[in-house]
Amino acid sequence: MARGRPRKCDPEDVFDKALTLFWKKGYAATSMNDLVVETGMAKPGLYANFGSKDDLFTKALRHYFDRFLSTLGKEFAEADAPIDVALRTLLLGIVRASKGDTLCVGCFLLNTVVETTGTPSELRDLSREMGERRRKMLRDRLRRAVLAGELRQEANVEDLAQFISGQMLAIAAMASEGADRPTLERFAENALAVLPLARAA
Amino acid sequence: MARGRPRKCDPEDVFDKALTLFWKKGYAATSMNDLVVETGMAKPGLYANFGSKDDLFTKALRHYFDRFLSTLGKEFAEADAPIDVALRTLLLGIVRASKGDTLCVGCFLLNTVVETTGTPSELRDLSREMGERRRKMLRDRLRRAVLAGELRQEANVEDLAQFISGQMLAIAAMASEGADRPTLERFAENALAVLPLARAA
DNA sequence: CTGATTAAATACCAAGTGGTACTAAATTGA
DNA sequence: TCAATTTAGTACCACTTGGTATTTAATCAG
Numbered sequence: 159m160a161r162g163r164p165r166k167c168d169p170e171d172v173f174d175k176a177l178t179l180f181w182k183k184g185y186a187a188t189s190m191n192d193l194v195v196e197t198g199m200a201k202p203g204l205y206a207n208f209g210s211k212d213d214l215f216t217k218a219l220r221h222y223f224d225r226f227l228s229t230l231g232k233e234f235a236e237a238d239a240p241i242d243v244a245l246r247t248l249l250l251g252i253v254r255a256s257k258g259d260t261l262c263v264g265c266f267l268l269n270t271v272v273e274t275t276g277t278p279s280e281l282r283d284l285s286r287e288m289g290e291r292r293r294k295m296l297r298d299r300l301r302r303a304v305l306a307g308e309l310r311q312e313a314n315v316e317d318l319a320q321f322i323s324g325q326m327l328a329i330a331a332m333a334s335e336g337a338d339r340p341t342l343e344r345f346a347e348n349a350l351a352v353l354p355l356a357r358a359a
Numbered sequence: 360m361a362r363g364r365p366r367k368c369d370p371e372d373v374f375d376k377a378l379t380l381f382w383k384k385g386y387a388a389t390s391m392n393d394l395v396v397e398t399g400m401a402k403p404g405l406y407a408n409f410g411s412k413d414d415l416f417t418k419a420l421r422h423y424f425d426r427f428l429s430t431l432g433k434e435f436a437e438a439d440a441p442i443d444v445a446l447r448t449l450l451l452g453i454v455r456a457s458k459g460d461t462l463c464v465g466c467f468l469l470n471t472v473v474e475t476t477g478t479p480s481e482l483r484d485l486s487r488e489m490g491e492r493r494r495k496m497l498r499d500r501l502r503r504a505v506l507a508g509e510l511r512q513e514a515n516v517e518d519l520a521q522f523i524s525g526q527m528l529a530i531a532a533m534a535s536e537g538a539d540r541p542t543l544e545r546f547a548e549n550a551l552a553v554l555p556l557a558r559a560a
Numbered sequence: 561c562t563g564a565t566t567a568a569a570t571a572c573c574a575a576g577t578g579g580t581a582c583t584a585a586a587t588t589g590a
Numbered sequence: 591t592c593a594a595t596t597t598a599g600t601a602c603c604a605c606t607t608g609g610t611a612t613t614t615a616a617t618c619a620g
Binding site: 181182183184186187262263264268269271272273275276277286289317318320321323324325327328329330331332334335336337341344345348349351352355 | 518
């Protein structure tokens with residue numbers, strides 16, 4: 159096994175570094191040369207392993223979003239915690255992800271959605287679709303909470319999901335604006351303060 | 360007066376069109392050639408009138424923000440309306456600005472703050488400073504409301520301003536995600552629902 | 561009509577863009 | 591030792607980038 163010249167770089171490492179750079183600089187501002195410097199893999203290697211710049215970016219965004227779904231998302235959607243606890247965990251998780259110590263600042267998905275708003279493209283469609291999946295995750299969980307009697311029967315699940323989705327975006331945007339972590343955590347708490355209005359008596 | 364060859368394009372029109380294009384596509388994805396096509400002014404004319412690409416973008420962003428301050432901002436900061444009415448007017452104004460019929464989608468300032476997060480630059484500093492001015496405007500008005508007895512004496516003006524600032528960003532982000540106007544309006548109403556918690560008894 | 565003045569338009573520059581053909585190196589199995 | 595195989599690395603491609611020098615056109619004061 160492993161015939162031929164051995165690899166210099168682990169493609170997974172390269173992929174992670176590429177994702178990080180795209181996250182930091184965005185699609186347009188990141189050149190293939192930047193990626194070569196950052197990852198240590200020469201250009202033909204990048205194309206052989208990941209396809210075009212567009213392909214690589216798309217894969218990176220998908221990976222980023224899948225990771226969100228399988229960690230914070232899964233925890234939120236599946237855990238048995240009461241709805242208010244689940245929502246608090248989710249928002250504080252977003253704070254941690256948006257302003258981690260070692261990671262990038264902000265949200266890769268929001269960055270992409272903003273960068274691609276102006277012109278129709280597959281990337282724009284993809285990033286918007288991810289937003290829709292996020293809202294669906296919220297709706298499903300909130301609906302469960304209504305059925306479980308945690309939220310009022312008349313609670314507007316659609317609007318509530320949109321509201322929480324907006325708070326997630328707000329946290330990422332404020333992180334990009336330079337807000338520090340305590341500020342974001344207080345914001346999350348204040349955002350959760352509307353919840354009692356929907357809670358069952 | 361008006362010696363020399365007459366202008367083909369009104370520089371103000373050119374500037375407006377440049378602002379619109381930067382708003383739609385962002386800094387990196389907009390080339391000087393795009394601007395030439397969009398504005399109808401040849402490249403040397405652009406440089407003569409507005410300086411470098413960076414200069415032109417900076418001027419456009421400043422103009423955009425000044426316009427916000429002198430319309431929605433002024434109305435919010437100076438009008439005598441009760442605080443809840445003023446906040447509703449502000450948020451619904453943001454909805455209108457983020458999803459107008461003829462204008463661009465989203466917020467030019469948010470777009471810039473997001474695009475420039477990853478790397479230090481004057482543009483990053485400028486856009487963050489504008490965010491800070493927006494929060495200061497909110498703090499000042501909220502403090503007035505506290506003094507006027509409209510909000511509880513112990514209300515945390517700092518946090519409340521940050522909360523409203525976040526809602527403004529959320530609206531712009533959701534507009535970029537493709538949300539329609541009624542959705543954004545319902546979001547604004549829900550965001551305002553936290554206000555009673557701070558209102559004086 | 562002339563010369564000064566202002567702006568438009570063309571052409572151009574070096575550097576960088578996404579992407580690829582080709583060569584050189586390093587390993588394994590026979 | 592020698593192909594076969596797989597990767598790394600160099601060099602290159604046509605095209606676009608931000609930015610400018612230069613020429614041409616259009617106006618007005620005298």
